[in-house]
Amino acid sequence: MTDTPEEMVVIDLPDPALDPAVVYAKLRSYTPGRASFLLESRDHAAPAGRYSLVGYRVRSGEMMPPGVDAIAAQVDGLGPAGPSSATVEAFARASMGYFSYGNTHRIHGIRGWEDESVSGYFLNGATVVVFDHHERRVCVVGRKAGRLAERCVWELEHGPEPQPLGAPQPLARPESLRAALDDEQLAARVARAKRYLFAPLETLVLAQGYSTPVGAADPFDAYWALRALSRAPALFFVDFGASPITPPLQLLGAASRPAVVLRASDGPACSGDALQESLRAAFPSEAVVGANRIDAARAVRRLEDTSREHFGALLGYLCPGGAGCFALVERVISARGGLFELSVPVPMRADTDPVAVADATRAAAAAELAAIRAAHDAARAPKPEPPAE
Numbered sequence: 001m002t003d004t005p006e007e008m009v010v011i012d013l014p015d016p017a018l019d020p021a022v023v024y025a026k027l028r029s030y031t032p033g034r035a036s037f038l039l040e041s042r043d044h045a046a047p048a049g050r051y052s053l054v055g056y057r058v059r060s061g062e063m064m065p066p067g068v069d070a071i072a073a074q075v076d077g078l079g080p081a082g083p084s085s086a087t088v089e090a091f092a093r094a095s096m097g098y099f100s101y102g103n104t105h106r107i108h109g110i111r112g113w114e115d116e117s118v119s120g121y122f123l124n125g126a127t128v129v130v131f132d133h134h135e136r137r138v139c140v141v142g143r144k145a146g147r148l149a150e151r152c153v154w155e156l157e158h159g160p161e162p163q164p165l166g167a168p169q170p171l172a173r174p175e176s177l178r179a180a181l182d183d184e185q186l187a188a189r190v191a192r193a194k195r196y197l198f199a200p201l202e203t204l205v206l207a208q209g210y211s212t213p214v215g216a217a218d219p220f221d222a223y224w225a226l227r228a229l230s231r232a233p234a235l236f237f238v239d240f241g242a243s244p245i246t247p248p249l250q251l252l253g254a255a256s257r258p259a260v261v262l263r264a265s266d267g268p269a270c271s272g273d274a275l276q277e278s279l280r281a282a283f284p285s286e287a288v289v290g291a292n293r294i295d296a297a298r299a300v301r302r303l304e305d306t307s308r309e310h311f312g313a314l315l316g317y318l319c320p321g322g323a324g325c326f327a328l329v330e331r332v333i334s335a336r337g338g339l340f341e342l343s344v345p346v347p348m349r350a351d352t353d354p355v356a357v358a359d360a361t362r363a364a365a366a367a368e369l370a371a372i373r374a375a376h377d378a379a380r381a382p383k384p385e386p387p388a389e
Helices: 020-028 070-076 103-108 148-158 183-196 219-229 272-281 293-303 354-364 366-380
Strands: 008-012 036-041 051-056 060-064 095-099 120-124 127-132 137-143 203-213 234-241 249-255 258-263 314-318 324-328 332-336 339-349
Touching: 008 148, 020 036, 020 051, 020 127, 020 148, 020 219, 060 070, 060 095, 070 095, 070 120, 070 272, 095 234, 103 293, 120 234, 127 148, 137 148, 183 203, 183 293, 183 339, 183 354, 203 293, 203 366, 219 234, 219 249, 219 332, 219 366, 258 272, 258 314, 332 366, 339 354, 339 366, 354 366
Parallel strands: none
Antiparallel strands: 008 137, 036 051, 036 234, 051 127, 060 120, 095 120, 095 314, 127 137, 203 339, 234 249, 249 332, 258 324, 314 324, 332 339
């Protein structure tokens, strides 16, 4: 961030009933392969559900390697809050991305996994469409230089309408689906985990992964399908694009709970120390490790062999002055390196039947697996004929 922020332009759109996913689909079509994001709220009455955000034409991305204090890096880079009249402008100066589960290890002194990946990945400098559900207002915010807000309005008016996706089948699964642990291996891990379940550690949450080739599918079609299948109060689709050292990465999923609401966008500024404390306190969440969460996180590290990365991460935005909201990522689909990968929780207690866990886990992941299958089906479907001249 600079001491003299770039001047922004805010343009109100006339239709407050615009669909955030349709807006994102139109704008995304103008910048294929470039980083963009959609953070969509359905729980409009809740303070944390006030905004939905669409961002595209991202100017830069920052990937922080394992071992780096990603929370300190992000908070220390924040600029000051603007005047209250410039609340929506803060979203165009915000950082949007995630703090990985690996921050749990750094914060609590737990040895990380050998394949630990990035500690955080954030996008900066987007042109943003802000949906203020409390005020029933939709506006475009972009840098004055380059007339980016005006350009966004034009692209919204002229962009292609997204092709409708067929109704996804709730119980469908990808044809080529591979589990990280087969049924016997998962049962054995659950049986082994039972040795850790004694007071005060009475619950544990393990992780299970599934993968299948992306093929010709568009990951955003999986988002469309998940949107139809899930009743979660928030959903996200983040395209991080490609970096010089990593392949393109898209993350999508449904978030059931806000893990950290740092402050309202129009509230008083927070100190950097208070922001960092709030974010660190959210690692790890009981929802992804179990009750007595620090002891549970240590047990998870002994039981699991590979990095969780996006599973158990915090995903959201951080604005100048410290306004921000992060959701816990309990189920996440990633598209990277030619694979869809899905990570889901495996909750257990001392009386859990290890043999029954595999079927229960697949059933709990039904919406995400069906969404991936819908994206595959959409890629195979005949394309509509172009209109006659």
